[in-house]
Amino acid sequence: MKAKHQRLVLIVIALVALIGASLLAVYALRNQASFFYVPKQMVESPPDVGQAVRLGGMVQAGTLKTLPDGVTVEFIVGDGEQTVPVRFAGILPDLFVEGSGVVAEGRLSADGTFVADNLLAKHDENYVPRELEEMTEHQRKQVVAETIEGTAAKAPGAP
Amino acid sequence: MIAEIGLAALWLAAALAVLQLVGGVLAVRGQGELASVVRTSAIAQGVLAGLSFVALLWLFIATDLSVKLVAANSHSAKPLIFKLSGAWGNHEGSMLLWVTVMALAGGLIALVERRLAEKTLLATLAAQGFVAIGFYAFILMSSNPFERLPIPAVEGNGLNPLLQDIGLAFHPPTLYFGYVGLSVAFSFAVGALVTKSVTPDFARAMRPWVLGAWVFLTLGITAGSYWAYYELGWGGWWFWDPVENASLMPWLAATALLHSVSVLAARDALRTWTIMLGVIAFSMSMLGTFLVRSGILTSVHAFAVDPERGSFILVLLSLYIGGALALFALRANSISEGERFKLTSREGALVFNNVMLSAILGIVLLGTLYPLATEAFDVRVSVGPPYFNPVGAIFTLPMLLVMAVGPLLRWRQDNLTRIRLPLVGVAVVMLATLAVVVLLGAYSLLADLGLAIAAGLAIAAFLPLRGRNLLRVPLATWGMVVAHFGIAVALFGMASESAFSEEKLAAVSIGDTTQVGPWDVKLEGVVPVAGPNWTAIEGHVIARYDGGKEVVLDPQSRNFWAPPQETNESQLATRWNGQLYAVIGNQAEDGRWQLRLWWKPFVTFIWYGGMLVALGGLLSLIGRLATDLKRRRALRRRELRSGEAVA
Numbered sequence: 094m095k096a097k098h099q100r101l102v103l104i105v106i107a108l109v110a111l112i113g114a115s116l117l118a119v120y121a122l123r124n125q126a127s128f129f130y131v132p133k134q135m136v137e138s139p140p141d142v143g144q145a146v147r148l149g150g151m152v153q154a155g156t157l158k159t160l161p162d163g164v165t166v167e168f169i170v171g172d173g174e175q176t177v178p179v180r181f182a183g184i185l186p187d188l189f190v191e192g193s194g195v196v197a198e199g200r201l202s203a204d205g206t207f208v209a210d211n212l213l214a215k216h217d218e219n220y221v222p223r224e225l226e227e228m229t230e231h232q233r234k235q236v237v238a239e240t241i242e243g244t245a246a247k248a249p250g251a252p
Numbered sequence: 253m254i255a256e257i258g259l260a261a262l263w264l265a266a267a268l269a270v271l272q273l274v275g276g277v278l279a280v281r282g283q284g285e286l287a288s289v290v291r292t293s294a295i296a297q298g299v300l301a302g303l304s305f306v307a308l309l310w311l312f313i314a315t316d317l318s319v320k321l322v323a324a325n326s327h328s329a330k331p332l333i334f335k336l337s338g339a340w341g342n343h344e345g346s347m348l349l350w351v352t353v354m355a356l357a358g359g360l361i362a363l364v365e366r367r368l369a370e371k372t373l374l375a376t377l378a379a380q381g382f383v384a385i386g387f388y389a390f391i392l393m394s395s396n397p398f399e400r401l402p403i404p405a406v407e408g409n410g411l412n413p414l415l416q417d418i419g420l421a422f423h424p425p426t427l428y429f430g431y432v433g434l435s436v437a438f439s440f441a442v443g444a445l446v447t448k449s450v451t452p453d454f455a456r457a458m459r460p461w462v463l464g465a466w467v468f469l470t471l472g473i474t475a476g477s478y479w480a481y482y483e484l485g486w487g488g489w490w491f492w493d494p495v496e497n498a499s500l501m502p503w504l505a506a507t508a509l510l511h512s513v514s515v516l517a518a519r520d521a522l523r524t525w526t527i528m529l530g531v532i533a534f535s536m537s538m539l540g541t542f543l544v545r546s547g548i549l550t551s552v553h554a555f556a557v558d559p560e561r562g563s564f565i566l567v568l569l570s571l572y573i574g575g576a577l578a579l580f581a582l583r584a585n586s587i588s589e590g591e592r593f594k595l596t597s598r599e600g601a602l603v604f605n606n607v608m609l610s611a612i613l614g615i616v617l618l619g620t621l622y623p624l625a626t627e628a629f630d631v632r633v634s635v636g637p638p639y640f641n642p643v644g645a646i647f648t649l650p651m652l653l654v655m656a657v658g659p660l661l662r663w664r665q666d667n668l669t670r671i672r673l674p675l676v677g678v679a680v681v682m683l684a685t686l687a688v689v690v691l692l693g694a695y696s697l698l699a700d701l702g703l704a705i706a707a708g709l710a711i712a713a714f715l716p717l718r719g720r721n722l723l724r725v726p727l728a729t730w731g732m733v734v735a736h737f738g739i740a741v742a743l744f745g746m747a748s749e750s751a752f753s754e755e756k757l758a759a760v761s762i763g764d765t766t767q768v769g770p771w772d773v774k775l776e777g778v779v780p781v782a783g784p785n786w787t788a789i790e791g792h793v794i795a796r797y798d799g800g801k802e803v804v805l806d807p808q809s810r811n812f813w814a815p816p817q818e819t820n821e822s823q824l825a826t827r828w829n830g831q832l833y834a835v836i837g838n839q840a841e842d843g844r845w846q847l848r849l850w851w852k853p854f855v856t857f858i859w860y861g862g863m864l865v866a867l868g869g870l871l872s873l874i875g876r877l878a879t880d881l882k883r884r885r886a887l888r889r890r891e892l893r894s895g896e897a898v899a
Contacts, residue, residue, distance in 0.1 A: 163759020184837030
């Protein structure tokens with residue numbers, strides 16, 4: 094093979110690999126990316142049962158309860174308009190409290206309960222999951238109020 | 253006073269960066285007498301930036317609460333080491349650290365680099381000055397770490413408790429050293445583009461910086477992964493989180509660059525490709541910084557986010573990268589083609605793996621940015637392991653196979669029949685391992701293939717040493733062997749963790765025993781404990797491996813009070829063959845305690861492997877530097893001798 098051909102072959106291999114990679118990536122992204130729902134969307138146009146999605150909303154006060162096995166918890170997530178019951182087996186994340194925002198990763202089960210594999214709660218008192226920023230004005234105020242309370246309480250020296 | 257000194261030093265350093273850029277450009281255009289000005293300002297800039305950072309450290313050690321940054325991030329009750337790490341554990345401080353390391357690197361180049369053509373060196377320093385100016389502007393205009401409060405605070409705010417961890421004290425600086433090393437490689441690439449001289453000498457001058465950056469990135473990623481593993485308490489070691497991807501992407505690019513710069517140094521081939529990778533590697537560092545700092549993506553690691561600063565970094569990013577790519581487009585044609593090689597050759601294997609690495613980089617980049625793209629259409633998605641794992645593996649596995657073979661090939665031209673014996677040996681080991689794993693009960697396709705390839709690769713890594721006198725093998729070759737072996741070790745750990753892990757989630761009463769894998773775990777008691785700035789409940793857990801010796805674990809659920817936050821402190825029992833991982837949760841209403849346990853066979857190999865990879869890089873770096881020194885001494889001796897002859 095001539096040197097020029099050699100170079101051409103290399104370039105073709107590189108192009109095939111890169112185009113292949115991008116096609117594959119786009120295909121996989123369409124199928125594997127998990128969509129984000131707020132309770133309203135989940136009730137009105139629910140995802141397929143068993144499809145991996147994420148649900149974000151506020152943990153409704155007074156709904157958190159532990160099942161008899163001691164490790165499974167149930168609570169209700171709402172967005173001010175609709176609510177979705179959530180079940181989660183595991184240790185609740187740091188700073189998971191009723192009335193605060195949460196993003197649950199998991200899937201909808203046939204009985205309409207959202208079974209979470211993982212819960213993402215606020216990381217610190219200033220953190221609101223980005224997805225929750227789109228919630229209704231009222232709830233956002235609620236979160237902000239909490240945040241301000243927290244900040245004011247811990248910075249006595251601030252002017 | 254200290255704060256003002258720090259700020260003044262920073263302004264001066266910024267002014268010198270401007271001088272370095274202007275002087276460098278003029279010097280390259282023919283004003284040769286400016287060369288010494290450029291060198292001197294690079295060195296002085298390093299000293300001043302260093303001084304400024306020392307001033308910041310000083311403020312944090314003294315907990316000077318009249319400085320806004322200290323008041324916001326430190327606390328007088330914090331242990332000294334965390335006061336220090338608080339200096340760079342925030343946005344302003346970390347940016348100052350970045351620019352300091354960059355200035356020190358520039359100074360070092362000006363001080364020691366003698367091999368590069370004078371013009372290329374000056375162009376490199378000018379590029380370095382150009383990059384630095386952006387960061388100085390960023391710090392001085394939007395994130396001044398030395399800003400004073402109108403009224404000094406009474407007490408500091410404390411540092412995020414998740415960050416009060418010894419591993420994390422050193423994790424961000426390690427990554428930053430890596431990023432900055434890549435910025436030096438970028439400057440070299442720009443310098444070479446300006447003077448159109450891409451030579452093996454240029455590659456040898458650039459290589460130590462790439463190697464150093466790569467070692468730091470490897471260490472940083474390894475440490476970060478272990479930190480996320482034990483600190484987040486989720487039992488996972490890699491989450492494909494945007495912040496993790498942000499550190500992985502520069503590593504992938506740096507790995508490709510490292511190998512192509514070696515081809516350039518040894519064989520004078522892959523000239524334009526190396527330059528291109530130099531630009532891409534730094535782009536990925538900048539993009540990583542942008543993603544982490546802007547908070548544009550949801551991340552479990554996003555601690556210090558600020559959209560406004562994000563846009564500043566985005567502007568810098570497009571300025572540097574756009575400029576460099578434009579320069580590349582203009583000049584790439586004028587860089588003459590390098591040496592040629594056959595497909596079946598070491599160069600061929602390296603090129604193949606470079607392509608694979610680029611493909612993986614593209615996949616990670618797409619997956620990381622995809623949520624941003626869909627958000628523009630008001631669709632919110634997240635991309636996780638179901639995308640990254642299989643799609644990444646399609647390119648990673650063939651790459652690892654070629655990696656086993658590549659080092660056995662000769663430069664320029666070779667044929668596979670020459671090395672058929674070792675090839676067959678490695679293939680047999682892989683197939684045998686695969687057969688054993690499948691017979692044991694197939695776990696998952698990826699994990700099985702991973703185990704098989706790890707076994708073959710572990711042996712293949714040492715094959716380049718066969719038939720050689722081990723004492724005379726150059727250090728750089730040892731470095732390659734160790735690093736490739738480290739990849740095999742890490743791969744084994746990953747595959748084993750995914751194939752054999754066992755998880756147990758239970759509510760147990762005090763005195764109860766539960767099982768996970770070969771472990772019997774007994775909850776002996778739960779007690780309240782207190783630390784310097786937290787209180788906690790602590791589980792007293794006694795674990796026995798296979799009926800053997802008792803191991804005590806004390807997982808905690810901690811409540812920090814400055815700032816108020818709750819964290820789960822996991823506890824690990826490490827054996828040679830794996831780790832038991834314990835987390836304690838809340839108390840159920842009936843008095844039982846939640847206990848989450850994992851048995852993860854050989855999980856530690858992931859990080860041992862990572863450390864081996866870094867060690868390989870370090871050996872190689874030392875080997876290269878030693879060779880350089882020797883050559884330089886020989887040169888000087890020859891010069892001296894010829895000088896005497898003339899006299």
